[in-house]
Amino acid sequence: MNDDRMSDFAQALSDLGFSQYEAKCYVGLMNREPQTGYRVSKATGVPQPKVYETLRRLVSRGVVREIPGEPTVFSAIPPRALFDDLRGSFERRLEEAERSARAMAASELPRDLEYVERFTKREDVVEAVKDCLAAASRRVYLSASANELAALKPAVDATLARGVDVVVLAFGRREVPMRGARIFRHASTEGAVYRRHQARHIALVVDSRETVNAIAADGSAWQGIRTASVPIIAAVKGFIRHDIDMQQVYADFGEKLVEAYGPGLQELESYRQEASKPATRVDEADGFDSGAPSVSA
Numbered sequence: 001m002n003d004d005r006m007s008d009f010a011q012a013l014s015d016l017g018f019s020q021y022e023a024k025c026y027v028g029l030m031n032r033e034p035q036t037g038y039r040v041s042k043a044t045g046v047p048q049p050k051v052y053e054t055l056r057r058l059v060s061r062g063v064v065r066e067i068p069g070e071p072t073v074f075s076a077i078p079p080r081a082l083f084d085d086l087r088g089s090f091e092r093r094l095e096e097a098e099r100s101a102r103a104m105a106a107s108e109l110p111r112d113l114e115y116v117e118r119f120t121k122r123e124d125v126v127e128a129v130k131d132c133l134a135a136a137s138r139r140v141y142l143s144a145s146a147n148e149l150a151a152l153k154p155a156v157d158a159t160l161a162r163g164v165d166v167v168v169l170a171f172g173r174r175e176v177p178m179r180g181a182r183i184f185r186h187a188s189t190e191g192a193v194y195r196r197h198q199a200r201h202i203a204l205v206v207d208s209r210e211t212v213n214a215i216a217a218d219g220s221a222w223q224g225i226r227t228a229s230v231p232i233i234a235a236v237k238g239f240i241r242h243d244i245d246m247q248q249v250y251a252d253f254g255e256k257l258v259e260a261y262g263p264g265l266q267e268l269e270s271y272r273q274e275a276s277k278p279a280t281r282v283d284e285a286d287g288f289d290s291g292a293p294s295v296s297a
Contacts, residue, residue: 016086021046021054026063029076036071095131116232119224122148125202125214128226130155132206139165141240143203146172152202153178169244171201186243188250188257188265205237 006027013023028044029035035043041051055074058064063082065075077085102117119125126148133140133155140159144152149168153176160166160180168183170176175185200216202224211233214224225232250257250265261267 021050022058025054025058026076029064029074034067034073034075036073114229117226119214120222122222125222125224126151128212129202129204132204132210132212133159136164136206138207141167141205141237143169143240145200146174146176148200148202149176156181169240184244184247186247188246203236203240205233208233211236
């Protein structure tokens with residue numbers, strides 16, 4: 001290998017957190033047959049008293065493999081595997097730093113204030129929900145429109161795989177299968193479009209200790225929060241559970257409820273409708289989740 005290129009790569013590894021000796025040892029072993037510490041020292045210029053100490057640090061990090069024998073030899077993992085390891089390590093440390101920053105920000109607030117993280121982009125809301133799901137250990141309540149459930153499916157599946165109890169309230173006619181989850185479809189207001197009902201939303205409660213609640217009232221402009229505030233958690237969890245209860249009542253007594261309150265149970269909303277703008281009935285949901293919770297007063 002060209003000496004200048006070896007030097008450039010060793011410097012790049014140093015910039016990524018390797019010590020000077022670690023970088024030289026890895027480059028000296030890369031793409032070569034296993035070598036003794038003595039040969040690595042001779043090839044790289046790392047002093048012999050330091051080379052074995054350096055190689056064993058690299059072994060402990062998984063960057064170099066130690067092959068027992070007479071004599072013991074060392075081999076470097078391929079560069080692609082090294083980069084994957086560095087990338088994964090960086091992402092884990094970044095996530096931990098973000099969690100620590102949130103915890104610190106919350107702990108430094110005055111006692112009469114609570115920390116609330118705000119979102120104005122759908123992708124940020126989705127990432128916040130994924131982050132919360134990754135930390136779930138007992139029970140998750142999730143209410144969302146179909147497009148958002150589809151985006152969250154891999155994270156929900158991973159949560160289920162850890163044995164977490166996941167309860168889902170699904171809006172819209174599109175089914176998003178999540179094996180192992182208890183899924184309730186919001187059917188009671190299907191086909192009814194109410195003035196000021198948001199078209200899309202995500203509401204999440206994880207282990208009764210954290211919540212994300214976000215809406216897109218016009219279907220595109222998102223507003224959301226993430227917080228560990230106990231009153232807000234209780235409110236969001238209560239809203240999801242009440243909605244689920246209503247869907248179970250509707251499943252058992254739907255015909256009587258429709259007879260009493262009209263298609264989509266519109267008459268239940270009459271006290272919130274302006275006289276000139278009543279609720280209307282549509283045949284299709286036009287891709288929106290027409291029964292999503294109201295944002296009107």
